[in-house]
Amino acid sequence: MTWRDSLPAVRGKLLRDEPLAPFTWFRVGGSADVLFLPEDETDLSEFLKALDRNVPVTTLGVGSNVIIRDGGVEGVVIRLGRGFNKVQVLDSVSISAGAAVPDAILARKAAEAGIAGLEFLAGIPGTVGGAAFMNAGCYGSETKDVLVTATVMDRKGSVFLMSEADLQYTYRHSALQDADLVVLSALFETEAGDPAVSKAKINEITSRREQTQPIREKTGGSTFKNPDGHSSWKLVDEAGWRGKLHAVTGGGAMFSELHSNFMINPGEATAADIESLGDTVRADVLAKTGIDLHWEIRRIGRPG
Structure with missing residues (x-):
């Protein structure tokens, strides 16, 4: 047993x-x-x-x-x-959302309520729980800029609040990544705004994503964090990896022709293909430039 x-x-x-x-x-x-x-x-x-x-x-x-x-x-x-996808408008500047709420849905709900400052979330392909976990961000804004508290649960089933300070946010990192906790929901506080202006910003972000990112592919979002003073996509591109197929156990994976910091599964890739591609590119960029790229994508589980 x-x-x-x-x-x-x-x-x-x-x-x-x-x-x-x-x-x-x-x-x-x-x-x-x-x-x-x-x-x-x-x-x-x-x-x-x-x-x-x-x-x-x-x-x-x-x-x-x-x-x-x-x-x-x-x-x-x-x-x-x-059971974890409720959005609640609290007042003219505050809104709470369950961990399972997609970031883009939260952005639109806030805009409809006249709450400005969350528009950038429309550009993040994840959920509120993931955003709180990794301090997700794009277009110059990050989760830490708008999150006030996160409600979390520990392994004993106990629920408690963590403030933005408790979460110890840095670039694409939080204290949650080093703790055995489940994010249940988060509270956001920004400023009152004009719904029409916020909706226009969201539409602009959505359009920009569609034009510059392979959102209709089997992808994982940004592969590497941006090193200080550098853009990961440029480093990957200059190393010659844009659109280059890499396979170890399956049909192969590649960095997108549209955005060279986005890995894609063009058909029959395995997880080993995708992870090996990332590690191979990291090693190549380090050898050519001396810059060490760090994974933004989370890798979990047992090797095949």
């Missing part, structure tokens, strides 16, 4: 050996030992309280900025859904 044979009862779904590729934008990767889709916060809390502390737990958002390795993910993978 293993830990999977004595899992706590839940109101949501517990799926054993569930393929995770359909839950990611790259559409690659192995299975979760167990995938848990909690019904709501109480369901998640009761599950974590009863779960063996030795079982690893990984939280997965919409899978827009992650590589699930081909060997799958050990332990329990938690994916938050409709």
